[in-house]
Amino acid sequence: MTSLLAVLGGLLLVAGASFLLLGGLGLVRMPDVYNRIQAGTKATTLGTLLTLAGVACLHPGWTMKLLLIGLFLLFTNPLSSQVLARAAHRSKVAPTAATEVDLLDETKGDGA
Amino acid sequence: MNAMPIGRARNAVALFAMLMLIWIMLEGSVAIDVLLVGAVASALVTFVQRDGLPIVTEARFTREAAIAAVEYVGYFLKELVKSNLHIAAVVATPSLPVRPGIVKVHTRLKSRTARVLLANSITLTPGTLTVEIEGEWLWVHWVTMEAADPEEATQQIVAGFEHYLEAIYG
Numbered sequence: 001m002t003s004l005l006a007v008l009g010g011l012l013l014v015a016g017a018s019f020l021l022l023g024g025l026g027l028v029r030m031p032d033v034y035n036r037i038q039a040g041t042k043a044t045t046l047g048t049l050l051t052l053a054g055v056a057c058l059h060p061g062w063t064m065k066l067l068l069i070g071l072f073l074l075f076t077n078p079l080s081s082q083v084l085a086r087a088a089h090r091s092k093v094a095p096t097a098a099t100e101v102d103l104l105d106e107t108k109g110d111g112a
Numbered sequence: 113m114n115a116m117p118i119g120r121a122r123n124a125v126a127l128f129a130m131l132m133l134i135w136i137m138l139e140g141s142v143a144i145d146v147l148l149v150g151a152v153a154s155a156l157v158t159f160v161q162r163d164g165l166p167i168v169t170e171a172r173f174t175r176e177a178a179i180a181a182v183e184y185v186g187y188f189l190k191e192l193v194k195s196n197l198h199i200a201a202v203v204a205t206p207s208l209p210v211r212p213g214i215v216k217v218h219t220r221l222k223s224r225t226a227r228v229l230l231a232n233s234i235t236l237t238p239g240t241l242t243v244e245i246e247g248e249w250l251w252v253h254w255v256t257m258e259a260a261d262p263e264e265a266t267q268q269i270v271a272g273f274e275h276y277l278e279a280i281y282g
Contacts, residue, residue: 019196019200022199022200022203022204023199025203025204026199026202026203029203029208030203030208030210031208031210031212032212034212034214034241034243034253035210035212035253035255037241037253038199038239038240038241038253038255039199039203041235041236041241042192042195042196042199042236043196043199043200043203045192045196045236046192046193046195046196047196049192061140062140064136064137064138064140065137065138065140067137068134068137068138074232074236075232077236078231078232078233078235078236078242079232081235081241082231082232082235082241082242082243085241085242085243085253086243086244089214089243089244095212095214096212099212099213099214101213101214101215101257101260102213102214103213103214103215103216103251103260103262104214104216104243104244104251
């Protein structure tokens, strides 16, 4: 039973690390700041959650604390990403030339 | 001040319960001394933050809302996994098939907390990132844009979460 949990924990850790790796790859490969934030936010959220789940399997006693860490992560991670993206857009960081539309730019142009 | 004494008492109790739960989760024990310290600390915080936390106070306290909350969490986790596989596939494809764009979507949600939760949920789901919120409009960065039209984009990005959040926050 214990070894089964250990195997599951190890698999979860590997899966989490893989997503984190892909997130890192995304940071390098994506063409502009907005796409990089996307890759960074999503991959790190699931990657970290899977890692936490893996640790919970290896140390069942920590489960509740890990659950709390996961919750805080779910609340704060998207928030910081959104604020970063907004700050970038407000300071007029240009999106990649491949960007098809920027309705935010147009709306603000029409308004004040 | 005492316009809604029942509502305020309910909010205080909800906040106290939430703080106690977090305390017990952090301590990992329900020994009497642990509970006592937690109760004192939670009561103090509840007293300072008498109006409660909006995430709790703006929610409806009905059976339907509770069911919707559970469904929302399930739907959210499903979307989170989908989102990661989606981004992972994009990143791992040599040609990097992105089609980025910032689209404008509309929400029917009135509660500020519900709007925050919606914006956060959008950020964590397939290829979308909330950039700006103003009133009932959200501007969303979309890695693989499928629709520029606000109506269609709203349908694709917002509708799923809105359905549940509306039931919880009205």
